[in-house]
Amino acid sequence: MEIIGRVKKLFDPQKFGSGFRKREIVLTTEEPYPQNILIEFIQDKVDLLGSVRPEDKIKVFINIRGREWTNPEGVTKYFNSIQGWKIEEISQHSLEENPRKTSSISPSLSSDDFDDLPF
Numbered sequence: 001m002e003i004i005g006r007v008k009k010l011f012d013p014q015k016f017g018s019g020f021r022k023r024e025i026v027l028t029t030e031e032p033y034p035q036n037i038l039i040e041f042i043q044d045k046v047d048l049l050g051s052v053r054p055e056d057k058i059k060v061f062i063n064i065r066g067r068e069w070t071n072p073e074g075v076t077k078y079f080n081s082i083q084g085w086k087i088e089e090i091s092q093h094s095l096e097e098n099p100r101k102t103s104s105i106s107p108s109l110s111s112d113d114f115d116d117l118p119f
């Protein structure tokens with residue numbers, strides 16, 4: 001799976017006593033209802049974020065992970081996380097080289113040409 005968006009927030013890397021490393025980013029999707037998606041990068045994948053900056057537009061390849069946890073009272077809960085494993089920069093140049101084609105009504109047409117509607 002993949003998510004495309006702009007980097008909203010880049011958290012500092014975390015290193016734990018066990019040697020485990022983790023770094024998180026928030027990616028804001030560009031759609032009618034933008035979503036702020038938290039994505040974590042773990043272990044050697046933390047290094048992928050070395051050149052990423054806030055406001056960069058990127059494509060992140062992800063895996064969705066789920067886990068089960070039972071608290072001391074015996075209640076079982078489920079958690080999901082999104083882990084990034086590859087990043088591609090979305091080049092603004094490629095968007096400029098392929099401008100959207102737009103159609104327009106011929107200037108020779110007037111509003112009178114559209115009066116033949118049946119209602």
